[in-house]
Amino acid sequence: MASKIPEIIPNYIGGEFLPAKEGGKLDVVAPATGKIYAQLSNSSEADLALAIQAAESAQPAWADLKPEERAKYLFKIADLIDANIPEFANLESMDTGKAIRFVEDIEVPRAAANIRFYASAIIHFASESHAAGANVINFTRRDPLGVVACISPWNFPLHLLSWKIAPALAAGNVVIAKPSELSPLTAWRLSEICQEAGLPAGVLNILHGEGGGIGEALISHPRVKAISFTGGTATGRHIASVGAAKLKKVSLELGGKNPLIVFADANLEKAADAAIRAGFQNAGQICLCGSRLLIEQSIYDKFKALLLKRLETWNLGNPSERSTDQGAVISKAHREKILGYIDRAKADGAKILTGGKSYKPSADSQGFFVEPTLIEGLACENAINQEEVFGPVVSLQTFKTEPEALRIANSTKYGLSASIWTQDIGRASRMSKAIEAGIVWVNCWNVRDLRTPFGGVKESGMGREGGWESLRFFTEAKNICIQWEGQA
Numbered sequence: 060m061a062s063k064i065p066e067i068i069p070n071y072i073g074g075e076f077l078p079a080k081e082g083g084k085l086d087v088v089a090p091a092t093g094k095i096y097a098q099l100s101n102s103s104e105a106d107l108a109l110a111i112q113a114a115e116s117a118q119p120a121w122a123d124l125k126p127e128e129r130a131k132y133l134f135k136i137a138d139l140i141d142a143n144i145p146e147f148a149n150l151e152s153m154d155t156g157k158a159i160r161f162v163e164d165i166e167v168p169r170a171a172a173n174i175r176f177y178a179s180a181i182i183h184f185a186s187e188s189h190a191a192g193a194n195v196i197n198f199t200r201r202d203p204l205g206v207v208a209c210i211s212p213w214n215f216p217l218h219l220l221s222w223k224i225a226p227a228l229a230a231g232n233v234v235i236a237k238p239s240e241l242s243p244l245t246a247w248r249l250s251e252i253c254q255e256a257g258l259p260a261g262v263l264n265i266l267h268g269e270g271g272g273i274g275e276a277l278i279s280h281p282r283v284k285a286i287s288f289t290g291g292t293a294t295g296r297h298i299a300s301v302g303a304a305k306l307k308k309v310s311l312e313l314g315g316k317n318p319l320i321v322f323a324d325a326n327l328e329k330a331a332d333a334a335i336r337a338g339f340q341n342a343g344q345i346c347l348c349g350s351r352l353l354i355e356q357s358i359y360d361k362f363k364a365l366l367l368k369r370l371e372t373w374n375l376g377n378p379s380e381r382s383t384d385q386g387a388v389i390s391k392a393h394r395e396k397i398l399g400y401i402d403r404a405k406a407d408g409a410k411i412l413t414g415g416k417s418y419k420p421s422a423d424s425q426g427f428f429v430e431p432t433l434i435e436g437l438a439c440e441n442a443i444n445q446e447e448v449f450g451p452v453v454s455l456q457t458f459k460t461e462p463e464a465l466r467i468a469n470s471t472k473y474g475l476s477a478s479i480w481t482q483d484i485g486r487a488s489r490m491s492k493a494i495e496a497g498i499v500w501v502n503c504w505n506v507r508d509l510r511t512p513f514g515g516v517k518e519s520g521m522g523r524e525g526g527w528e529s530l531r532f533f534t535e536a537k538n539i540c541i542q543w544e545g546q547a
């Protein structure tokens with residue numbers, strides 16, 4: 060049965076739902092209406108102290124369980140998410156302004172799949188033994204780290220939280236998670252589900268509140284052994300410096316300014332479909348979004364026409380309707396930031412091909428919407444082609460040769476992903492190798508396989524998530540060599 064949203068969304072500490080000890084509260088706003096729908100516990104160091112104590116008490120018994128036994132809890136949690144997909148989707152859509160179709164069909168099922176994936180993976184995550192001669196056993200254990208912090212952003216709240224806590228828990232760690240203060244609802248509902256699944260108290264703790272407050276306290280706490288962070292590059296850089304001072308393990312998944320490169324020999328219809336999804340799904344608030352569209356000069360006009368045609372039927376509006384393609388952006392401040400980039404682009408001489416303004420789905424709407432916007436005419440050094448706008452804004456650039464496409468693609472400080480469209484396998488191979496990115500798609504975009512490494516280079520991150528990478532991050536290797544006298 061669906062849970063009623065509490066007036067004050069509580070923390071989840073030691074298996075209990077608790078308000079912030081010092082009474083801190085934040086308003087939580089629904090982006091599609093601009094209305095406050097609840098308040099959020101704004102945690103402080105007092106709550107963190109409780110969570111550390113609960114986590115440390117739970118850790119030995121959790122780590123001592125056989126992997127199969129830990130996996131059973133995770134499978135149960137995944138099943139309970141699957142059994143409540145419409146509820147999770149409604150909560151996420153209200154909290155973030157996301158179009159419900161994508162949340163219901165992709166993101167919530169993905170969260171369950173993430174958890175199920177690591178429940179199975181841990182069963183196969185074997186220790187290695189090394190042949191070392193007679194009378195010797197030499198083997199490497201992968202032990203859990205202890206208390207770990209999982210900090211997630213607002214753009215895929217449940218999916219990205221599950222992507223961190225699942226490997227951490229599967230590997231035998233205990234977790235203190237800090238979801239974004241802008242989108243806490245599905246993390247709260249997940250904590251209810253963990254309780255229902257019988258997850259032992261203290262194994263997963265969820266502290267809500269501001270990044271600069273409880274987030275900062277969490278990353279700085281001496282008993283937190285590792286920080287798994289997804290969010291903006293500036294925050295990531297700060298977390299890296301705090302982690303470095305205390306020699307904590309840190310994994311950073313950060314921003315992107317990803318190129319989608321279309322060569323003249325590509326299947327242009329398919330490339331245009333992908334470019335629209337890469338540019339405007341989730342209102343462009345995807346780290347992997349294709350916000351820079353590099354198009355070979357000879358097909359530029361033709362390809363531009365294909366994009367504009369598709370946007371004629373792109374539905375911007377009420378996120379709770381299944382026919383909606385694009386809902387609201389996360390906040391008023393974020394809408395103003397996006398519109399500020401568009402104004403600056405115009406002042407720099409850009410031509411707005413479509414969009415470019417805020418939008419009201421109804422006359423009295425107070426929600427935060429931005430039209431899907433295509434821009435052309437700016438050099439690759441311009442801010443709109445260099446900085447992460449994180450909104451429904453795609454800038455078109457042209458190139459004449461493969462080396463020029465590569466130069467433009469590699470011109471930003473980011474290096475998360477790239478999508479290359481060509482029928483020429485040699486070119487696909489050369490470009491994929493030379494592009495500075497952690498993930499390259501050829502003739503597709505955002506096709507994910509949970510076994511593969513996920514992450515960026517340059518200022519897009521440090522380390523990789525996914526597959527064995529996350530399990531390696533959340534464990535410490537210990538090599539043990541035992542030698543004895545006498546018969547082997």
Ligand code: NAD
Nearest residue numbers: 211212213238239270274275290291294312313314315346
């Ligand atoms: P953000 O950096 O503002 O916040 C992310 C999280 O960090 C939030 O929970 C926030 O409360 C917390 N935080 C903020 N300051 C902190 C501090 N000093 N100490 C500890 N925690 C702190 O990012 P955002 O605006 O929530 O998310 C958008 C960004 O995330 C974009 O740049 C996007 O590209 C990036 N992102 C990256 C990936 C990826 O996998 N590479 C995925 C999704 C989003």
